[in-house]
Amino acid sequence: MQLSSLFLLLSLAILYRIGQDQVLSLENGLALTPPMGWMHWERFRCITNCTEQPNDCLTEDLIKGQADKMVSEGYLDAGYVYLSIDDCWMSKQRDSKGALVADPVRFPNGIKALADYIHSKGLKLGIYEDFGKATCQGYPGSEFYLEQDAKTFAEWGVDLLKLDGCNSDVHDMKDGYEAMGGYLNRTGRPILYLCSWPAYVQKDAALTDYPAFKKTCNQWRNFDDIQDSWDSLYSIIDYYGSNQYNLSAFAGPGSWNDPDELIVGGFGLSQNQEMVQMGMWAMMASPLFMSLDLRNVRPESKALLLNKNLLAINQDPLGKQGERLWKINKAEVWIKPLSKPGASAISILNTDNQGAPRVFHLSPAELGLPKAQKYNMTDVFTNKQYGPYMYSQSIQFTIDPTSMFMAIADPF
Ligand SMILES: *[C@@H]1O[C@H](CO)[C@@H](O)[C@H](O)[C@H]1NC(C)=O
Ligand SMILES: *[C@@H]1O[C@H](CO)[C@@H](O)[C@H](O)[C@H]1NC(C)=O
Ligand SMILES: *[C@@H]1O[C@H](CO)[C@@H](O)[C@H](O)[C@H]1NC(C)=O
Numbered sequence: 001m002q003l004s005s006l007f008l009l010l011s012l013a014i015l016y017r018i019g020q021d022q023v024l025s026l027e028n029g030l031a032l033t034p035p036m037g038w039m040h041w042e043r044f045r046c047i048t049n050c051t052e053q054p055n056d057c058l059t060e061d062l063i064k065g066q067a068d069k070m071v072s073e074g075y076l077d078a079g080y081v082y083l084s085i086d087d088c089w090m091s092k093q094r095d096s097k098g099a100l101v102a103d104p105v106r107f108p109n110g111i112k113a114l115a116d117y118i119h120s121k122g123l124k125l126g127i128y129e130d131f132g133k134a135t136c137q138g139y140p141g142s143e144f145y146l147e148q149d150a151k152t153f154a155e156w157g158v159d160l161l162k163l164d165g166c167n168s169d170v171h172d173m174k175d176g177y178e179a180m181g182g183y184l185n186r187t188g189r190p191i192l193y194l195c196s197w198p199a200y201v202q203k204d205a206a207l208t209d210y211p212a213f214k215k216t217c218n219q220w221r222n223f224d225d226i227q228d229s230w231d232s233l234y235s236i237i238d239y240y241g242s243n244q245y246n247l248s249a250f251a252g253p254g255s256w257n258d259p260d261e262l263i264v265g266g267f268g269l270s271q272n273q274e275m276v277q278m279g280m281w282a283m284m285a286s287p288l289f290m291s292l293d294l295r296n297v298r299p300e301s302k303a304l305l306l307n308k309n310l311l312a313i314n315q316d317p318l319g320k321q322g323e324r325l326w327k328i329n330k331a332e333v334w335i336k337p338l339s340k341p342g343a344s345a346i347s348i349l350n351t352d353n354q355g356a357p358r359v360f361h362l363s364p365a366e367l368g369l370p371k372a373q374k375y376n377m378t379d380v381f382t383n384k385q386y387g388p389y390m391y392s393q394s395i396q397f398t399i400d401p402t403s404m405f406m407a408i409a410d411p412f
């Protein structure tokens with residue numbers, strides 16, 4: 001009797017451990033708040049003809065130039081520390097020992113020298129590979145070379161690996177991404193691990209294993225690549241709002257859903273729409289990887305990227321991913337609990353594109369705020385203070401088309 005109850009206790013303890021392990025995150029000490037940096041892809045793509053496009057061509061000079069601006073323009077001080085090179089940095093062939101090599105014309109000094117430069121500026125270097133036979137743009141992939149490539153990256157001083165999933169079998173991804181995670185770990189160098197794996201399997205529920213993503217990766221892409229337009233931006237926001245896999249449940253210190261780069265400062269968004277992206281990426285505790293040309297940034301875009309209220313919401317140590325409370329008639333309300341007791345960030349998003357501002361009447365209660373007698377609100381974009389408002393007092397919000405109101409709500 002005693003023995004069997006001891007056995008029962010032990011099995012319960014083991015079951016409990018397994019239950020806990022399933023929601024554990026990758027423990028490499030990195031990404032305790034959403035990672036921040038710059039990534040070349042959305043803005044600079046695979047531009048490799050430097051005769052034709054000298055200013056936009058992917059070269060070590062482009063990367064060094066962006067690094068210089070990250071420091072001199074205050075982005076590093078604001079927290080943007082990773083400078084991440086995406087696809088198309090490689091030579092089309094591995095060397096005779098099977099090692100990856102950087103394109104000798106565009107990166108004549110190699111990645112190690114570039115990493116030294118980046119580190120000398122106080123920044124961290126990110127790099128890109130692909131789990132399959134070839135990268136999305138046809139450069140050598142890591143299939144059959146995972147361990148060797150992990151060692152190469154560590155030797156070069158790489159601090160972040162984005163591992164894409166083109167040209168591979170989705171059924172191999174779980175084993176493959178886990179294996180690469182193990183090889184990265186064994187290099188002994190802390191390397192932030194950004195996985196594209198979930199984005200490739202998201203349409204197949206049997207392969208969509210969020211506990212496994214969380215345990216393997218610091219940050220994972222769930223959905224389509226962002227393009228330079230409102231439609232692309234909103235399709236991503238709506239995907240996270242629809243939350244088909246309860247995404248927010250898996251976000252937290254060490255592990256983040258990644259809706260892709262910030263296109264603030266690009267060509268495709270109005271100023272209001274840039275505010276929506278920056279606001280929603282803060283709301284969703286999303287990694288903040290800018291993709292713009294830092295040599296030439298509009299002052300309004302720069303102010304948004306450096307907005308202290310938004311960065312504080314994004315980097316809040318509680319690490320809660322905001323959730324959409326409701327979406328009705330092209331309007332939606334989102335809420336993100338903050339670490340300050342009782343405080344939340346709230347957003348009211350008007351996604352209608354008819355040319356007139358719309359009026360909404362909503363109380364703190366209808367905004368989903370926890371019960372409190374009164375609330376003060378701080379507009380995150382203007383820093384203006386509003387309130388105090390009684391919990392059930394109706395407040396008028398007048399919001400432009402494809403635009404948002406966003407505030408920090410404090411119980412009073
Ligand atoms: C680069 O662009 C120039 C000008 O358009 C063209 O003449 C040249 O063939 C291109 N080089 C390559 C390698 O595609
Ligand atoms: C490797 O994994 C172990 C166990 O999770 C962890 O304690 C350690 O910090 C990791 N090391 C690196 C370099 O990621
Ligand atoms: C997500 O949450 C809803 C309700 O909270 C639940 O019914 C549903 O099964 C969850 N979906 C997944 C994939 O866990």
